[in-house]
Amino acid sequence: MIDLLIKNALVLTFDKGAASGKMIENGAVAIKGNTIADLGDSDTLSKMYPGAETIDAKGKIVMPGFIVTHTHMSYVLGHNMPVDFSQVQDFWDMLQKMGWEWLEDLITQEGVYAATRYSATKLLKSGTTTVCEFVEGPNALPGILDASAKAIEETGIRAQLGFEVTERVPGEHILERVSLVNADKAFAENVAFFEKYPGGKDSRIQGRLGLHTAFTNSRSTMEKARKIANQYDVGIQVHIAEIPRAFMLEKHGMSAPQILEETGVLGPDVIAAHCIDLTDEDVAILARNNVNISHTPMTNSFGGNGVARVPFMMDQGLNMTIGHDCFFSLDIAEYLRYTFLLHKAHQANAGLLPITQVLDMLLGNAARALGMEKQIGSLKIGKKADLIIINPNSPTPIAPCSALSYYNMTFQGQHVETVIVDGQIVVKDGQATLVDEVETMRECQEQAKILWRKNGITI
Secondary structure, three states, X not given: OOOEEEEEEEEEOOOOOOOOOOEEEXXXXXXXXXXXXXXXXXXXXXXXXXXXXXXXXXXXXXXXXXXXXXXXXXXXXXXXXXXXXXXXXXXXXXXXXXXXXXXXXXXXXXXXHHHHHHHHHHHHHOOEEEEEEEEOOHHHOOOHHHHHHHHHHHHOOEEEEEEEEOOEOOOOOOOOOEOHHHHHHHHHHHHHHHHHOOOOOOOOEEEOEEEOOOOOOOHHHHHXXXXXXXXXXXXXXXXEOOOOHHXXXXXXXXXXXXXXXXXXXXXXXXXXXXXXXXXXXXXXXXHHOXXXXXXXXXXXXXXXXXXXXXXXXHHOOOEEEEOOOOOOOOXXXXXXHHHHXXXXXXXXXXXXXXXXXXXXXXXXXXXXXXXXXXXXXXXXXXXXXOEXXXXXXXXXXXXXXXXXXXXXXXXXXXXXXXXXXXXXXXXXXXXXXXXXXXXXXXXXXXXXXHHHHHOOOOO
16 A cells, blocks of 8 residues: 555656656656655556545656755854854864854754754755764763754654764864873764664664864774774764865875875765865875765855865766755755856866756765665665655746756755655645744754853853
8 A cells, every 4th residue: 555646746766867867747656654666657656556645746846855965963053153253264263263162162962952953954844855964062972962863853854973083172272182082982972872873774863973084083093983883884974175285294194085094994985075175196095995075065165175176076986975064054955056056167167067967966976975875866666755846936847858957047945845754744835844843943043042152142
C-alpha cells in the first residue's frame, strides 16, 4: 500500500546528474514509508494506487531536496549583532573576534538548541533537506552535540554532525597557547555521540567527526582523528586553507593538505570546507586522496579570503559541493545563484559553471560526499523520500526545455511549497509542520539577546 502519491507535476529526477537526469511531464512520485516506491506517468500511477493519499502538484516542480555540506547553524545567534566592526580588518580578525571571542566561546547548550532549531526550520522551508553540521562551542561541553541533535530531531531535517576537535584554548591567542586536553574533551564529545548515532546506519541523524583545522591541531591530534573516524565508521569534516597558506607554513612547515595527508586524515570520507589558498600541488594532494570539497563562496567573500579555484579543482577530478556556514540568509537559492555567478565574474568567463554543474553540487555530488549517494540526491525507486515541491512563481513557462534555467534566473526559496524528509511532510503550504515557527523564532531571539549581552550589548 502506498502512503502518498504526488501527481500531475513536472518531475525532475536528477538521476545521473542535472544534465541528463530524466524529466517526467505530468509525472508522479509514489512514497511508501520513508522510501520512493514508484516514479512515472501520473495517469498510470493514479490507476495503480487508487487509495493513496494524494497531493495534486499540477503546474509545480517535484525534485530531490537540496544537500548542504557545511553548516554552523548556531552562528545565526551572531546575525546582525551590533559589535565594533572596526576591530575586524581581515579574516584572521574575523575568525578570532566574530567566530571565537564573540560567539563560539560564549555559546551555551540552550543557545545551540534554539539556534539550530531556528536554522534547520529556515533551511527546510527553502528546500534544503540535508545538512552536514559542524558544531562549535568549547565552553558548552559536554553534551553540546545532544543539544544540536535534539533540535535536528524535532525539526525533521536530515543531518550528519560532529563537534570541532581543536587544541585552541578559549580566551587565549592560538599562537601563544594550545591544549591537548581540550582536543581530548572534543574527541570524547564526538565518541559519545557516535555511540548514540552510529555511522553507516539507516538513521536520519548520523555522526561525522569534526576536525577544526590543521592549524589549530598538532600531528598527534590529526592522527587520532583518523583513528577514531575509522574505529566508528564515520567520515571527517575539516576546514582547509581558509586562512592564508603562510600561517600553515610557519607553524607546520608545510601546507594543510600536505600535513593532513602525512597524518592519514585525508581520504574519500573527508569533506573539506573552503579550500581557498591552495597551490597546484595542494590540489593534487586532495585529488589523489579523493577528498570532497565544500565550496563556501559567500562566507569567503565576506571574510575577504579570496575565491576558491572551483573550476580548476573540478578539472582535477575533485567532487565539488556547496556549503554556507549559516552566515547571511538561510535561503539556499542565494548560495546556488552566487556560486553560479561568482566564478564567471572572477575569471571573466561566462562559460564557467553552467547551472547543471551547480545543481549537481547541491544534489548528487553532495550525496556522494556524505557517503549517501544510494539514499539521497536524486529521485529514484528505492531511495529515501527526501523531496520538495516547488510552485515556481515565474514570468515564463516552466517546462522541460526551461526547467533548469529556472534555477539560475528565477528560483527563490519562498517558491518551495512542500518539503518531505524521510517520507514525512515537514513543510506544508510553506509552513513548518513539526515545530511552532513563532515559538522557534522567539526562543532563538531570546538566546541571541543572552549572547549579545555577554558582548556588552544592551538590549
